[in-house]
Amino acid sequence: MTSTAIVRLENVGKQYGKVVSLRNVTLEIGSNEIVGLIGDNGAGKSTLIKVLTGVEQPTSGSIYIRGKKIDAASYSVKEAHNLRIETVYQDSSLGEKQPLWRNFFVGRPITNWLGLIDVKTEKRIAEHIMRTTIGFRGAGIDVDTPVSRLSGGERQGVAIGRAMHFESDLIVLDEPTVALALKEVQRVLDFIRSIKAGGRSCIYIEHNIHHVHEVCDRLVVLDRGEVALDVPASSLSYTELADFLMSLHSARDTSAH
Amino acid sequence: MAEAAHTPGRTARTRTLSDIFKIEGVAIALVFILLVVIFMITAPRAFMGYRVYMSFMATVPPPMVIALGLTLVAVAGEIDLSFPSVVAFASYVFCILYIDYDMTWLALLAATAVGTAMGFINGLVVTKLGIPSLIATLGMLFLWGGLVTVVSNGASLAIPDIQGTLFHTIFAGRLGVFPVQILWALLTAVLIWIVLNRHRFGESLLFIGDSKAVARVVGIATEREKVKLFTLMGAMSAFAGVLLTLETTTYFANAGMGYLLIVVAAVFIGGTSIFGGSGKVVGTVFGSLIVAIIEAGLVASGVQGFWTRFFIGLVFIVSVTLNAAIEDPDKVPLLKQLRSRAKK
Ligand SMILES: Nc1ncnc2c1ncn2[C@@H]1O[C@H](COP(=O)(O)OP(=O)(O)OP(=O)(O)O)[C@@H](O)[C@H]1O
Ligand SMILES: [Mg+2]
Numbered sequence: 254m255t256s257t258a259i260v261r262l263e264n265v266g267k268q269y270g271k272v273v274s275l276r277n278v279t280l281e282i283g284s285n286e287i288v289g290l291i292g293d294n295g296a297g298k299s300t301l302i303k304v305l306t307g308v309e310q311p312t313s314g315s316i317y318i319r320g321k322k323i324d325a326a327s328y329s330v331k332e333a334h335n336l337r338i339e340t341v342y343q344d345s346s347l348g349e350k351q352p353l354w355r356n357f358f359v360g361r362p363i364t365n366w367l368g369l370i371d372v373k374t375e376k377r378i379a380e381h382i383m384r385t386t387i388g389f390r391g392a393g394i395d396v397d398t399p400v401s402r403l404s405g406g407e408r409q410g411v412a413i414g415r416a417m418h419f420e421s422d423l424i425v426l427d428e429p430t431v432a433l434a435l436k437e438v439q440r441v442l443d444f445i446r447s448i449k450a451g452g453r454s455c456i457y458i459e460h461n462i463h464h465v466h467e468v469c470d471r472l473v474v475l476d477r478g479e480v481a482l483d484v485p486a487s488s489l490s491y492t493e494l495a496d497f498l499m500s501l502h503s504a505r506d507t508s509a510h
Numbered sequence: 511m512a513e514a515a516h517t518p519g520r521t522a523r524t525r526t527l528s529d530i531f532k533i534e535g536v537a538i539a540l541v542f543i544l545l546v547v548i549f550m551i552t553a554p555r556a557f558m559g560y561r562v563y564m565s566f567m568a569t570v571p572p573p574m575v576i577a578l579g580l581t582l583v584a585v586a587g588e589i590d591l592s593f594p595s596v597v598a599f600a601s602y603v604f605c606i607l608y609i610d611y612d613m614t615w616l617a618l619l620a621a622t623a624v625g626t627a628m629g630f631i632n633g634l635v636v637t638k639l640g641i642p643s644l645i646a647t648l649g650m651l652f653l654w655g656g657l658v659t660v661v662s663n664g665a666s667l668a669i670p671d672i673q674g675t676l677f678h679t680i681f682a683g684r685l686g687v688f689p690v691q692i693l694w695a696l697l698t699a700v701l702i703w704i705v706l707n708r709h710r711f712g713e714s715l716l717f718i719g720d721s722k723a724v725a726r727v728v729g730i731a732t733e734r735e736k737v738k739l740f741t742l743m744g745a746m747s748a749f750a751g752v753l754l755t756l757e758t759t760t761y762f763a764n765a766g767m768g769y770l771l772i773v774v775a776a777v778f779i780g781g782t783s784i785f786g787g788s789g790k791v792v793g794t795v796f797g798s799l800i801v802a803i804i805e806a807g808l809v810a811s812g813v814q815g816f817w818t819r820f821f822i823g824l825v826f827i828v829s830v831t832l833n834a835a836i837e838d839p840d841k842v843p844l845l846k847q848l849r850s851r852a853k854k
Contacts, residue, residue, distance in 0.1 A: 308726060308727055329729065329731070330726065330727060330728065330729035331729040331731070333729075334729055340727075342727055344723070344727075345721075345724065346724055346727045346728060347724060348716065348717045348720040348721065348724055348725075348728075348787065349720055349721065349787070350716075350720050350783075350787040350788050351716055351717065351720060351787070355713060355716070355717075359713060359717055359728045359730070360728040360729035360730055361729065362710050362713060364710050367709075368709050368710045368711065369704070369708050369709055369710075370708055370709065370710060370713065372708065
């Protein structure tokens with residue numbers, strides 16, 4: 254790929270107190286590339302995403318976005334949004350007591366020069382997202398419903414719908430299918446395919462390696478905070494990938510003894 | 511979708527009734543009216559005349575303005591207890607500038623600026639030192655209170671001759687028998703309602719109060735918004751301090767102390783969530799009125815003065831519990847236990 258990568262992490266490390274979550278991670282996400290990020294629980298996948306999207310500051314290393322070095326001290330979620338990076342986080346990113354329409358637009362509301370929110374427009378768009386993108390047919394749910402009254406899957410739907418609406422160059426999905434019924438999982442996979450078709454990029458974190466293998470161009474395996482594998486998806490069959498992941502376990506078990 | 515939600519079993523009458531109760535403030539307005547009616551019966555001589563209401567409208571505005579600011583603070587899941595000292599400081603600055611330099615408009619500006627600066631510092635203490643705001647602002651209550659006592663040498667000031675100036679007429683004069691300061695308080699209420707419900711700053715506060723982690727992840731600069739919040743609270747407390755000074759035409763160091771209980775009570779009686787994430791501006795307006803009417807009504811009904819605090823405390827606890835139960839019954843452990851026992 255000749256064009257510059259959307260994101261490039263160079264020797265990024267992240268420590269929480271004494272816990273080392275990321276160690277020397279170097280990783281590139283090219284344009285129009287779907288990258289699957291796999292690894293055990295606690296491997297550091299979510300931490301990587303948080304560093305990449307400005308939620309957490311890296312302890313070491315640097316981040317480049319479209320070839321431009323990011324100043325870690327001033328990098329924030331807002332900055333990531335401005336750089337057209339959109340994220341569906343694993344932990345809830347919705348305000349429980351707030352209505353759906355606010356949850357769609359919070360952080361970047363549609364306002365006039367005084368900062369007053371255009372509630373009517375926001376509600377109209379939220380309504381549209383709900384009906385077309387997420388496919389809420391749920392009884393009694395409308396844009397004024399607070400998130401606390403939604404099911405786990407519906408919440409996930411809202412977070413994904415939000416990411417879909419703010420079309421970005423890079424969309425990060427951290428275990429988006431966890432709470433979803435089979436049919437909704439297919440919707441998410443279709444969404445990822447549409448990202449590819451639309452010429453945009455995606456990082457897809459998922460424990461179901463079947464899904465990952467199906468939609469991704471590249472596979473990256475994290476193991477205890479380090480990149481253990483980084484290959485094109487086509488170079489590895491589904492069983493080879495499964496075997497590799499199992500081999501990580503056995504290597505760890507023997508080293509533990 | 512809306513049509514489907516209304517099952518044919520529900521009559522049009524119950525629908526309009528529940529719709530009326532959904533309008534912000536209707537329930538608490540009824541509580542207020544009920545109190546007025548009760549006091550009209552128990553203390554007819556005071557409450558059947560207009561005078562007691564006029565006196566409310568003169569005394570309620572300062573605590574109401576503070577309570578409106580505190581509503582925003584509570585929405586963000588924080589609290590500010592330093593306002594009595596900010597009130598005193600602003601009152602002192604206003605008085606001294608009026609006495610020494612004959613300033614009125616500039617004195618208002620200076621007093622508000624001082625309060626704004628104090629609020630800004632409160633905000634920095636809360637965010638940069640990471641002390642929970644309850645403790646931080648309690649400390650600042652003493653710190654600012656001590657400072658104003660030192661600066662004023664512990665003396666009181668009186669500015670009786672400000673009465674009759676144009677400035678006094680605009681902020682604390684009478685339209686006939688009607689005190690104009692209530693209009694300033696209501697104007698503040700309208701502005702704060704817009705800020706909370708229609709402005710992006712209010713939306714940030716709602717999400718910060720809901721969950722700080724979520725607020726960060728959706729791209730809200732939580733620290734900066736909180737500093738802004740405490741700064742605004744300081745400015746509003748100072749404005750309230752000037753309103754109070756104009757009504758009483760005096761400064762004394764303990765001027766704001768009497769507001770500590772009633773302002774906090776007004777906010778939470780009004781239905782703003784003690785857990786953060788939701789606030790009722792109209793509720794705060796009526797909460798301020800309710801607290802004031804309880805104080806006056808009990809005394810007028812012949813209850814000994816000492817009892818008023820007891821009753822305000824009681825009403826405070828009961829209404830906060832009720833509001834929490836309306837929000838989520840499981841948040842009240844007693845109700846939760848009763849409910850689980852009832853199921854057995
Ligand atoms: N805020 C935090 N404070 C301390 N340690 C943390 C924090 N967040 C993550 N960690 C630690 O960092 C490591 C990596 O966590 P992370 O959430 O990135 O894992 P993950 O790969 O996303 O796992 P999962 O598949 O379970 O979501 C874990 O050991 C975790 O305990
Ligand atoms: Mg994770």
